[in-house]
Amino acid sequence: MARKKQYNEDEVVEKAMNLFWANGYETTSMQMLEKEMGINKFSIYASFGNKHGLFLASLKEYKSRGNALFNKFKSGTNGVEDIKQFFYDSVSSNFKDDNTKGCFVTNTYNEFSKKEDELIQEQMSSFMDNLKSIIIEKLQMDTSKNEETITKQANYLLLAKHGLAAAARVNTKKEMEDYIEMTFKNI
Numbered sequence: 001m002a003r004k005k006q007y008n009e010d011e012v013v014e015k016a017m018n019l020f021w022a023n024g025y026e027t028t029s030m031q032m033l034e035k036e037m038g039i040n041k042f043s044i045y046a047s048f049g050n051k052h053g054l055f056l057a058s059l060k061e062y063k064s065r066g067n068a069l070f071n072k073f074k075s076g077t078n079g080v081e082d083i084k085q086f087f088y089d090s091v092s093s094n095f096k097d098d099n100t101k102g103c104f105v106t107n108t109y110n111e112f113s114k115k116e117d118e119l120i121q122e123q124m125s126s127f128m129d130n131l132k133s134i135i136i137e138k139l140q141m142d143t144s145k146n147e148e149t150i151t152k153q154a155n156y157l158l159l160a161k162h163g164l165a166a167a168a169r170v171n172t173k174k175e176m177e178d179y180i181e182m183t184f185k186n187i
Contacts, residue, residue, distance in 0.1 A: 009047060010061075012037040017058035021104040024111050025055055052119075059123055062104045074134055079141035083157060084184050087164060091176045103165035110166065132158050153187055 019036045020028050030041050030051060037044070048054040069089050076082030090103070101107070105127050112120045135157050139150045160183045168176060 005043070005047070007037075007039050007043070012039055012047075013054070013057050013061050016054050017061050017104065020055055020058050021062070021101050021107065024107065025051075026111065052117075056119060056123070059104070059108065059120075063127065070130075070134075074137075076138070077141075079138050080184065080187055083135055083138050083187075084180065087161065087180045087183070088177070090161070090164065091168065091173065091180065102167075102169035106162055106165035107169075109162075128158065131161065157183070157187070 015037045016033055019032060023032070028051075030044070033044060033051070033054065034041055044051075044054060048057055069086070072089070073082060073086040076085065078085075105124070108120065109124045109128070112124065132154055135154045136150060139145060139153055145153070160179075164176060164179060164183075167179065171179075
């Protein structure tokens with residue numbers, strides 16, 4: 001007979017996500033996870049398979065939290081202004097409670113960019129492809145732009161978003177807002 005879990009899986013995934021977000025995958029040890037989550041490694045293995053499985057569950061949780069932000073972005077009808085607002089909304093979400101961990105997806109993208117982890121690469125590619133396609137849709141609302149310009153601007157904005165997300169770990173909210181303003185002076 002299987003034992004009943006003595007913990008809420010959503011709560012422990014959130015705790016793990018915050019730990020991975022702050023420290024990265026490699027630096028986060030099983031001992032750190034046990035302490036933060038309040039469960040032992042046997043429970044972690046039973047629920048998630050291993051540290052990697054827990055990390056994937058953490059990424060899934062982070063992305064589900066961002067769905068409201070993405071849905072607002074996707075449903076906007078103001079083109080470039082929607083992109084700019086998405087940048088501002090992203091910055092605001094990084095500075096709640098003086099939390100300056102940056103973007104968990106960007107942190108993961110940077111940490112795993114040289115690793116051959118197919119599941120993580122798939123998650124990152126999916127996220128980036130989705131973001132770029134929304135940016136392209138917003139840029140296409142300006143019918144005066146040709147496809148080449150739209151592609152170049154989409155690439156520029158995707159890179160700017162990466163930079164913004166990475167900078168959120170160390171820069172002030174005001175510096176981030178100045179960066180956004182300067183970015184959109186070039187669009």
